[in-house]
Amino acid sequence: MVPYRRFRISGGFDVTHPKRTIMLGLLLGLTTPSSAQGLVEVVTTTSIQNTLLQTPTVSPTVPKVPAPAAAPATPADAARPAVAITPLTDAQRTLLAQAQAAFQAGQYPLARSAFERLIAQNYTHPDAHFGLALTLLAQNDDKGAAFEFTQFQALAPGRYEGPYNLGVIATRQGRFEEALRLYTAAQGLMKDQAPPAAQRQVLEALATEQTRRRDYAALTTTLEGVTTLEPGDLNAQFRLAQARTLSGQGTAALPGVYALLQRAPARVDAALLLADIYVTQGLPDRALRELDAAAGRVTNGGDRAQLLLRKSDILAARGDTRGAVLAAQDATREDARNALAFARLGELRALRGDRPGALTAYQGAVRLAPDSAAYRTGLAAVRLSLGQVAQAARDAAQALRLSPDAATLARALYVQGVSAYQQRQYAQARTALQSSLRRAPSADAALWLGLSAYAQKDYAAAASALAESVKLNPTITARQNLASALLATARYPEAEAIARGLVTESPRNAEAWYLLGLAQRSQQRTAESRQSFKSASNLGHSKAREALK
Template identity: 70%
Template sequence: MTQCNLKVLLGLLLAAAPAASAQTLLDTSAAIAVQNTLQQTAAPSMPAVPTPSTAPTPAPAQAPASGDPSTAPTPPATPLTPAQQAQLAQAQAALGAGQLTQARALFEELIAQNYAQPEPHFGLGLTLLAQGKLKEAAFEFTQLRALAPDRYEAPYNLGVIATREGRFSDALRLYGEAATLAQGKAGVATERQVLEALATEQTRAGDFAGLSSTLARIVALDPNDTDALFRLAQARTLAGQGAAALPQVYTVLQRQPARVDAALLLADIYVSQGLPDRAVRELDAAAGRVLNGGDRSVLLLRKANILAATGDTRGAVLAAQDAVREDSRFAAAFARLGELLVLHGDRPGALAAYAQAVKLAPQNAAYLTAQAAVRLALGQTAQAGKDAAQALKLKPDPATLARAQFVQGVAAYRQGQYAQARAALRSSAATAPSAETSLWLGLSAYALKDYAGAASALSESVRLNPTPTARQNLASALLAAARYPEAEAILRGLVDENPKNSEAWYLLGLAQRAQARETEARQSFKTAANLGNTRAKGALK
């Protein structure tokens, strides 16, 4: 989809599922989404570590992998004695009750008595994790991993530590290992918790193919979880498998016909498949199913964007008008309507739409700046400058900042405030260089008789976009700076391209006269005069 000045996000929402209650002593990491194409719900808070009602059966000891420098060979595990089993249960109860100092002492005592048993290491690791002692906790989980390599709890909790420390690639690897070990061995809720942690890191890494596989496992665990099914459809779409995601999206809509995010995703998929008309029809159908005007407005606004991307500006305007009728409090819809009306050539209508957007969202710098730009185009110069100045007070993003400074600069130039114009346009060019900004910066410098500065700015404008206007203004600045040969070269190019450009012929005559080539100069002046240039006629006298 094409993006306009007021950008419309793709609309893919990976809703974070809350962490499931663990079947064993598991910690869980908060979900953090980092994809800028995704809108994510707030990450769930870190849940308390649950405690099993009974002590788990000790896992048999496993010899450490050969060549692993992090662990030394350990003796075979001796089964816990009845007294040790009772102490283990006491330690786990203390952990569950938040009595961390007591739990730590009990687990450490058990480890001293029977080091090769994995369960005390597990409990001590969780206790240290709860105390925020990540390095010590990691050591215990590493011991657990060596003693019981078939258990998922060790890599899972090592992944939690890696996430907390910002080692996200390590976390991704560890959660993947835990997910493999948990498959078919852990309870459904616990396996899902592990998979959700893996999904979080895959989202962070932008591994949407891997995320699709993980979410497919989550859906298999709970086929009735509609949110998980929708997330799977999103992941497949982001992985470039939009067509493969269609069955999941339609299933979501069959279960929840009024679901707006699913309808938007469906439209995005059809657009990505080169079928914008199908996308529009699906949005129209969804608009008839939703239950309130706010949702209908969102769907109609997406329809407007799709139509605009296909070049149907009139249809886009009509859809945006429908959107604001459905929800008269939807500031973004009014702003988009204003943008579309500008494209449609209706600047007065655009100004009215932007005014409503600003009224609804007075702290939105982008809306104020867009309104200022329309005012400038309509000749409302002073008010345009005031709007731009107000937008600059709202701490806009860099693109909006540069645009507001541009409007402010042009407005100042038109009001004869050349120093203010130069300052604003110089700031705009520094933030977001553009040919138009450099053109107006050059004009402002020229008006201040800063001919060297004018030539520099206009040279940049020509470099970015060598339009005849920019080149002719550059030639004027070069003449004023007494750089006659350079000016002549530019002007010869202009008259060769357009022999009827009377102003270029006149300026060429000035360049030739300044170089004491009077015969050539008079011929250029005559050509300009014959084309109606009054200044050239004066130069011939």
């Protein structure tokens, strides 16, 4: 019997990117309060699925409250504008104020008209271009806004607002490499120009693109700047510790994590990060003690469940599956609504051979999260291992309707294919298993595909699939089936080579001796074949006894 394939639920990750980014309006005296920034990231350390959480990402908007203000002093070493700036006349300053007031009131067509008139009167003054750019952006005219920000940048090359806002447009249009370059330029220009809130805004935009690139070393430097600006921001401190850990500086992150936990002892994300750091340092026992300590500090069952699940992961990674099951079971008791805890418990129970217990746990996970394709696939796999073939097929089919990710899709198709084979629906089995293999190479899927083709007497296809299975994982089952398929296609020397290898490795393998005898007999080597059949017969192989008559 081909061994049941255990399915592991993989953690996914979500990275939330801002749909829009706040436009800096500081040339016009605009300030917009910063929103919380952050992301969700997943890293894997020492075989443990570690979800490292950050604070929510900005959902910014175009500023609505412009006010005229004098431009900040330009650094002495800043680049000079391409053309000389013509000062505004009194009448032009009045027109600028009118345009800004219209923008502030949300009267964008009126503001646009006023800014365009001012540009026609004095093209070389940057304020008019900047105001028009903001107005066009508010009207979702990214192309026009980009043109005006480019003119502003040419007329005020030492100002950070130009590259920053061009970076915002690049981000909105998915040109992330260009956005990173522009935000980096803005960050280099903003010193001594921007107030703290605007500096953080630039740094947060830069951090978003560095995170997108997974450039955690650069992200660490950027977040160090954020925490310098706002040393009391605990979320920023956590993100800095996280970035250091992701960049391979876990030990350097420890002081910051402990300092954060002293100020906020019940922060689960910090406790999980602390455990991750110790695991990566090869200190799982220390990680477990830190998780136990944190479980005593948190105030609700949901938080304790998260800590217990991480404890379960660490115990499983070190081979203590019994302890891992107990920790996952405790997590389900602490938070009876945590579907992940039930799914993890099901996975661990299946690993320990407790298939009825795994079935109960996965049923709980599916009940709590009926739209999870991964949990439904795990349930289908356990049902298959219990011989509940029809139910397994139904669960797999339902999982396929739930828009699974690529890995889950391959697993669900695998279960569907094996279920079809066991119901003698060989054509359906081949279709599902071929689809599974296209998405993820798998020795098990290739083995069942070969068996399905063999059942349909398509021996050439069977040999091809079984050869792939052997290539991926040369199990005895796969090799014996491949030898059978090779015999069926009259490839006797190849079949003999495989069978001889099997009997050499395992002299008490009766089936292998029988296959060797068939290969030898097919090549007219009667004496050798009889000796092989005799070896198989002595080991209890009934067909070999028949062959000797």
